[in-house]
Amino acid sequence: MAEPAFTQKEEGFRADNGRGEGRTIPGALTEKQRETLEELGREGLLERYRLMYMIRNFEQRSEQAYQQKKIGGFLHLYMGQEALGVGMLGAIGPRDYVVTSYRDHGVALALGLEPGPLMAELFGKETGISRGRGGSMHFFSKEKNFLGGHGIVGGQIPIGLGAAFTARYRAEGQVSLIFFGDGALQQGAFHEAANIASLWELPAIFIIENNRYGMGTSVERSSSVQDLTLKARGYNMEGVQVDGMNLLDCHALMKEAVASRRQNPRPLLVEARTYRFRGHSISDPATYRAREEVESYQRLDPLRQVRGLLEEMGWLNEQEARELEKKVRDEVLAAVRFADESPLPDPAGLGRYVYA
Amino acid sequence: METNHAPRPEETGSRPSAVGAMVEMTMREALNQAMVEEMERDENVFLIGEEVGSYNGAYKVSQGMLERFGSRRVVDAPISENAFTGLGVGAAMTGLRPIVEFMSFNFSLVAFDQIISNAAKTLYMSGGQFNVPMVMRGAGGPAAQVAAQHSHSLEGLFAHFPGLKVVMPSTPADAKGLLKTSIRDDNPVVFIENELLYGVSGPVPAGELLLPLGQAVIRSEGSDVTIIAHSRMNHVLRMALEEFSREGISVELIDPRTIKPLDVETLARSVRKTHRAVIVEEGHRFAGVGAQIADDLYTACFDYLDAPIARVTHTENPTPYASNLEQASLPSVAEVVKAARAVLYRG
Ligand SMILES: Cc1ncc(C[n+]2csc(CCOP(=O)(O)OP(=O)(O)O)c2C)c(N)n1
Ligand SMILES: [Mg+2]
Numbered sequence: 001m002a003e004p005a006f007t008q009k010e011e012g013f014r015a016d017n018g019r020g021e022g023r024t025i026p027g028a029l030t031e032k033q034r035e036t037l038e039e040l041g042r043e044g045l046l047e048r049y050r051l052m053y054m055i056r057n058f059e060q061r062s063e064q065a066y067q068q069k070k071i072g073g074f075l076h077l078y079m080g081q082e083a084l085g086v087g088m089l090g091a092i093g094p095r096d097y098v099v100t101s102y103r104d105h106g107v108a109l110a111l112g113l114e115p116g117p118l119m120a121e122l123f124g125k126e127t128g129i130s131r132g133r134g135g136s137m138h139f140f141s142k143e144k145n146f147l148g149g150h151g152i153v154g155g156q157i158p159i160g161l162g163a164a165f166t167a168r169y170r171a172e173g174q175v176s177l178i179f180f181g182d183g184a185l186q187q188g189a190f191h192e193a194a195n196i197a198s199l200w201e202l203p204a205i206f207i208i209e210n211n212r213y214g215m216g217t218s219v220e221r222s223s224s225v226q227d228l229t230l231k232a233r234g235y236n237m238e239g240v241q242v243d244g245m246n247l248l249d250c251h252a253l254m255k256e257a258v259a260s261r262r263q264n265p266r267p268l269l270v271e272a273r274t275y276r277f278r279g280h281s282i283s284d285p286a287t288y289r290a291r292e293e294v295e296s297y298q299r300l301d302p303l304r305q306v307r308g309l310l311e312e313m314g315w316l317n318e319q320e321a322r323e324l325e326k327k328v329r330d331e332v333l334a335a336v337r338f339a340d341e342s343p344l345p346d347p348a349g350l351g352r353y354v355y356a
Numbered sequence: 357m358e359t360n361h362a363p364r365p366e367e368t369g370s371r372p373s374a375v376g377a378m379v380e381m382t383m384r385e386a387l388n389q390a391m392v393e394e395m396e397r398d399e400n401v402f403l404i405g406e407e408v409g410s411y412n413g414a415y416k417v418s419q420g421m422l423e424r425f426g427s428r429r430v431v432d433a434p435i436s437e438n439a440f441t442g443l444g445v446g447a448a449m450t451g452l453r454p455i456v457e458f459m460s461f462n463f464s465l466v467a468f469d470q471i472i473s474n475a476a477k478t479l480y481m482s483g484g485q486f487n488v489p490m491v492m493r494g495a496g497g498p499a500a501q502v503a504a505q506h507s508h509s510l511e512g513l514f515a516h517f518p519g520l521k522v523v524m525p526s527t528p529a530d531a532k533g534l535l536k537t538s539i540r541d542d543n544p545v546v547f548i549e550n551e552l553l554y555g556v557s558g559p560v561p562a563g564e565l566l567l568p569l570g571q572a573v574i575r576s577e578g579s580d581v582t583i584i585a586h587s588r589m590n591h592v593l594r595m596a597l598e599e600f601s602r603e604g605i606s607v608e609l610i611d612p613r614t615i616k617p618l619d620v621e622t623l624a625r626s627v628r629k630t631h632r633a634v635i636v637e638e639g640h641r642f643a644g645v646g647a648q649i650a651d652d653l654y655t656a657c658f659d660y661l662d663a664p665i666a667r668v669t670h671t672e673n674p675t676p677y678a679s680n681l682e683q684a685s686l687p688s689v690a691e692v693v694k695a696a697r698a699v700l701y702r703g
Pocket of ligand 2: 181182183209210211212213214215
């Protein structure tokens with residue numbers, strides 16, 4: 001059997017789509033990106049920048065709180081991947097379903113959840129979004145149709161498939177967004193779910209957050225192909241690649257994908273190329289990555305890209321940017337205070353939520 | 357933790373709600389009726405599994421259901437247990453009430469992650485936000501000479517995990533009443549049928565039949581020894597009660613019917629009367645269901661016991677193919693008689 005050409009092998013892994021230093025210059029935008037920019041407008045882009053900044057700052061604060069031992073267990077940070085989560089989740093409707101892995105802070109905040117209950121969850125407090133029973137890996141929100149953060153690699157994929165099944169069963173036009181990592185792509189759960197989604201034409205959007213590593217194992221060392229969209233072919237499914245560091249691209253892709261699937265349910269595999277700025281979890285110094293590699297992605301920092309774009313468009317001056325950022329930082333500080341001051345869960349309630 | 361044990365029926369106020377006429381039917385028919393009635397009643401209930409539709413079920417439990425409900429609600433799945441069980445979890449979290457059929461529970465092992473990590477734990481991890489109203493059902497227990505990989509008794513495994521309920525009927529009436537209740541339950545329920553009992557007939561009350569989970573039933577009253585057995589072993593012992601009377605042993609045979617929640621009170625009440633107990637199961641001895649029941653009984657009525665509790669189980673080896681070896685591995689009536697004699701010190 002002829003193996004399709006590895007386009008990525010030759011080009012190398014470039015999340016910047018050849019645009020260089022990570023500065024998105026309006027003049028250098030593609031036509032598609034210009035359209036997206038127009039569609040979002042100043043308000044839309046500002047709101048997305050606010051969310052991205054919120055995620056970044058929320059996680060910086062949670063890192064600090066972890067060092068102060070206010071947070072325990074695992075803490076997997078999303079930093080670096082903000083454009084992906086905010087771009088895609090900003091393109092769906094309020095009734096669509098979302099499920100993800102343990103790297104769930106970004107998804108939760110991008111869905112518009114308040115930072116207070118999320119921080120309180122990290123602090124293991126009764127006021128946490130999952131009442132202190134879940135922690136960092138298990139944010140859930142019934143109100144947002146957020147089916148959770150899940151700790152078993154790939155284990156959330158069939159859950160998202162089930163949500164897509166419900167959408168189709170009820171014919172109410174929702175889609176189900178299923179986020180997972182490049183490592184999770186190699187789980188049987190993905191392959192079983194992909195086959196079923198295609199077979200039954202379910203509106204499941206499988207999103208590989210390809211941050212190049214599953215813990216310390218690079219995609220080169222874990223995947224039989226480097227173009228991960230090739231995995232869609234065997235399931236007769238559409239597969240597309242997107243620059244996960246580019247907010248506009250992520251938004252545009254998801255907007256279109258969702259709209260067409262509401263009309264005509266079928267699955268999609270998205271490979272979003274991104275990078276995590278921190279280690280796998282807070283305890284991982286990530287020595288398996290070369291400094292130059294990390295720096296090359298830091299130059300593509302999605303926050304810098306979007307802030308730069310806002311400035312270039314004349315939609316945000318230095319002063320306004322500082323105000324917006326200060327406001328978010330204050331909100332996050334308030335969230336930390338809320339978490340700190342909230343009561344611990346009462347051990348008398350240990351047996352609550354075991355059975356409905 | 358009290359949640360492991362059943363509330364008393366007085367507390368739940370539930371009672372078998374059927375009165376009047378009885379209809380003779382097989383376990384297979386009773387299960388079919390339960391699903392059909394619940395799917396007629398509630399549009400959110402659907403059946404998914406391998407061969408449940410056009411093949412009419414590997415064991416014909418879903419006979420005629422595809423024709424009746426169509427492929428939207430009777431869904432033939434590819435051989436992907438992990439995905440279709442997880443699909444059930446996701447569907448349940450988003451408002452449907454799936455019945456996931458395992459062709460046999462032996463194959464639930466490839467979906468174990470979905471059952472344990474997701475079905476059992478989502479309500480808890482989400483701080484009460486997402487419950488998982490889902491039934492996972494199918495044939496379980498050793499069948500006849502199907503060898504080690506097809507002869508698991510997994511109830512102990514499932515019952516170990518808080519969040520799951522585990523139901524194992526041994527009569528057609530219980531099968532129907534308990535399955536209907538399980539489908540209406542707001543929690544994930546593991547409902548283990550027994551392949552060798554599918555064809556067994558029995559009277560089933562006509563009309564609506566709902567039996568509460570967590571209520572044991574006394575199959576035959578007696579005064580010398582309490583014998584506790586579930587699923588097929590209860591059936592086998594029920595058929596063999598005469599052997600005990602021939603030995604001059606008055607047996608109180610109890611069927612827990614649900615492994616979790618476990619009706620410890622009914623079991624303990626009986627043991628307080630007979631002062632002796634034998635626990636029988638087709639699963640292995642080590643960390644088996646009987647170990648839990650014995651522990652509950654020692655805790656509840658230690659002072660009433662006149663002999664250590666005896667257990668009759670599968671031996672500690674994988675189930676072999678050769679018929680004589682298989683029989684030597686599984687609990688037999690003769691062994692139960694022997695155990696009953698032993699706890700009565702009739703050696
Ligand atoms: C089934 C399973 N195996 C192993 C682990 C341990 N583990 C946690 S995260 C991880 C790496 C996953 O990488 P990827 O899917 O790329 O996601 P990322 O962490 O990069 O977001 C591993 C091996 C696990 N949680 N579950
Ligand atoms: Mg990864």
